[in-house]
Amino acid sequence: DKLATYLMLKLYDNDDREKASSVPNWKSGKNLLNAHRDSIKRIQHMDSFSRYISISKEGTVCIYNDEMQLYKTFKAATESCKMRDLWITDFVLMTNVNKVAIAYTSKELIIYDMTSKLELSLAYRIVGIDATPYCLDYWSDSENPNDAILSWGDVKGNVHAILFNSAIIALFERPPQQTNNAAYTRVQLEDIANGNYKNASYLTYHAHTEWTRQVKYVDHLECFISCSTNTKTALVFGWMDKSGLTVRVNYSVRIRQLREARNVVEISQGLNSFDYSRNFNLIATAGVNYQVSLWNPFVLSKPNGVIKI
Template sequence: MMDKQSSNTSPTQAKLIKQSQQTTSALSNADDVIEERIELENLLNTDDLEELREHGFLEDNVLNKQQFISFLQNTLKRGTEKDYEELFECIDVTKEGVVSWDKLATYLMLKLYDNDDREKASSVPNWKGLKSVMNAHRDSIKRIQHMDHYNRYLSISKEGSVCIYDEEMQLYKTFKTSTEACKARDLWITYFVLMPNLNKIAVAYTSKEIIIYEVTSKLEFGLVYRIVDLKATPFCLDYWSDEENLNDAILSWGDVKGSVHAILFNSAQIALFERPAQPSSNETLQYIEHLECFISCSTNPKTALVVGWLERAGSTIKITDFGRERSNYSVRIRQLREKRTVEISQGLNSFDYTRNFNLIASRGQLLSFSKDKILRIWDVQLQICLQRLSNTFPRGPE
């Protein structure tokens, strides 16, 4: 009877029956079924899950197998009834016959984690071949940091060796750092940090100091500042600068006692620290005979010009010199009886005095002293009087 039915089947019907048998055979393979189900799960996007949550599992309802399959068929518009049935069986692992939103969400999350783990396990890192790097360090390396501005790598080791490498990790330069606080054999570096917006580097030493170096265009270190007399050895460093205002920066460090310290800079581009005022040396000194006074200048604005007058009489003392034929002679000692100071911005590097005009010439300025005992400071270029001082100078020869 089967043979008779087969003989009556048209070629078109036979082709459809063959395709149906191939589809059934493909779905009967367990691996293929799993692949179809996994693909369906991966096709569940955020909108599909929101639709399931708001309408399928409204008010925390549960769905049995038939309700679950019907809802997915009407909502997703993709997949087959067998795919939905397989998905239901995977979600209902306790065989309760119903699934909830929590069960569906838990299942999907576990599948995502599993897929991620399998992908990581199957991926092979594309490592480059190993190569040897020339190393000039003789002790433990404290840190390696990339110098973005120079496209170089910088490493410093415990004993103070500095190595600079190019982008291919080929040794470009090596040298050693040092400090005045200890001998080279006792030198011990604990950490360093780059200060990229300033082209500087801060290095911490066990001698309880932090040295800030200027990184030159030749990639050499020039000492700029030393932070000394720290209470404990700095062990780690960090540096931060504001990208919008590079003058604002913070250098912080932690020490071996567990304390954290920070220095806040608000003019980092100009100078990290205000240098202490140094006593200015006298740049020029002259004795003006007819005025019986000394005139000196310095670069200190507060003592830019100083005029000192000698006593008229003074005192006379006798000196005995046994090395000369004339053993007794007199020496007249005259002290300064009065001194006047003139403040000038930026100070004075030099001056000269002319008796004919009672003028003191300096950089861009003239100081005149008239018979009425008034001192005037003139701007040479603008030809105006900048300052007038009266009744402050003692009488001298007319």
Template sequence: VSGPLHKGKFYPGCLENFDSRSPGLNGRVVMTREEFTEQMCAVIRPSTKEEFGEMFDKIDVTRDGIIDWDKVTSFMLLDLNEKDERTRSSVIPQWKNLQLLSPIHKDIIQNITFLKGSSCYLTVSRNGLLGVWGENLKLQRTLQITTEAVKLKDLWVTTLVSLGNVNKIAVAFTSKEICFYDLNSKQGLSCQYRLHGLQGTVICMDYWYNPHDGDEAILTLGDVCGQVQAISFTSALISLFERPASSAEGEEATVTISWQELVSGYHKCCYTLKHKLHYKDWVKQVAYSSSFDAFISSTTSNVNTLVLAWREKLKPRLKTTSFDIAQGINAFDFHSRLNLIATAGINHRVCLWNPYVTSKPAGVLQGHSASVIAVQFITERKQLFSFSKDKVLRLWDIQHQLCMQRIAGSFPKSLDFQSTLYFNEAHGRLIISFNNQLMLLEMKQETSRKVTSHGKAVTCVLYNSVFKQHYLHLNEEP
């Protein structure tokens, strides 16, 4: 240890001036409160004497008015020990038995999402079957998604997103179209808008809306041609797109829109943005981050694997930054508070990236023996899920970059499978799909997360005003 602890950090050289102080009692090198605060303020800036005065008082527990190196090291070791205890006492999730949900799907499940407004889950399979699940994950009903462009036997859904601010869902098809369905419809599932004429088949989407202004929203699209495109809505609560004056009234009427109309600016309530930095590689995942106003996208290529496209004010173009990741990635997740992007590497590694540093990751989580296919942050706990192709689920501590938990051997035995992972943090539910099956892994309710200071019950507390200390009496066995 080369320096004192201040606000959770060590600062080298701050206490080297102990060597220049006059020897105190029994030849010890000591510092007074004033000397300590002056030395610390000279080394650590910006800071105040009041802050270091409080630190001095914590170190000088015997109130001698002086501190030496032994007192400082004791303080640091105790502080580190308390931090270590708090870290170890952070609750590692305990799980209920793995549960198989009702097998309603007969085709591969493409998406799992949660509707906050109605507190229900949606699952959609490749053949367009939509499952609506209650908050308790009991099946409520099933609906068949249809589109005018193809017959039901030829229908192929690639992805689905929820438009929470307008209570709609957007569904993409291999027919190079996106349909917007109204969940409020009395008809079950009413298609309000049909967007066609896309250059490539959209295989991933993401939707964001401003929680403080529901009119502001962004739908991000990634396709098989390597394009990342976005539709930025400016009056979503009124209407996503312009309705032609000649269109029929009523919620049953579907408004058909061509992609070229959006690009040309015909629809005044929205505009488009795009980039092609992925060239011809399939865009496997897209997201929009409001914290730094940028689009994130990824491919399985080792060139331009991860791309951040920053929006520039009053300019229609995007400023791009790319990350080259060996062997490519299958997925990513972004933690806005920690300002980290986690990537699920085909090379078995989970990497943590600072969005502004492309040269190397901020951390590498190693332990998987197969390609990592999904990653998901647990925001409040500062933890991360990762799931690999050999059906091993790992839970990581982000701060210490250590694996806290490994779950394996409980999942279906199928050798070849497609999977999607969804974690509902509020309810502590992890839903994983295996082809057409849905598995639920639910956290047990935590009894307590308090960190206790003593192993026995405290029966008495006294305060000494002279030494400004508390004395405790513990209920220990004689």
């Protein structure tokens, strides 16, 4: 009897250990202070400050520590509209230059410096945008941080991108008509398109027949990927070509040109979002039809796998 009891206890102990290692041991939930009064557009981690940042539709900016405890909160206002009319559609961190880009329904992109005190200081206002920007993305070259791309999709189904070649030095050089005492630099999108800035160039193309829900530049594929909730243009690839080098004093940046041909994937009811894994070279799409699909970016005739929710 003693031997049988010992063996049973031993087996129970082994079983408990196996369950503890295989079943997730979730920690209890935390109650977090929330200063947002409307939908949160995005939450991102600021690696250089070891903080999280979130911004909501009505313009409230919240900074949290790594334990998600509220550190400070303030408003991201714009002079083009009153606070009661303020509507932020998205924001993105520009990590290599410690800046934050915010998109407003007032048809402008505002780029702020993130100061050492974790406050936003207005640096650039990009105006003259034809349609309201809805989603943002930012990419920078890990080997050459001067090479960076700020892209956005708008409510007319277009994809836009500003390609920077001196991001660390200055995103845009200050025009001669603006005094050095100006609090920020006002940038007309048309001036970028016309080549009036040496530090930046602009490209755009029409991708969707409905709002561009998400856009992402994937350097590994050298293309822009965007999605919409339209069946015919659910997922669109805008491919790029590297056509040379822009040479500066002590560095060089690739010159990129947009190909005319694009790949379009039809998905029933369209997509809400997607993500790309470089390790697996797969694109995961979240469909309006409650399906998660995995795609090979070079074989778009059918997905590699489908998860029905």
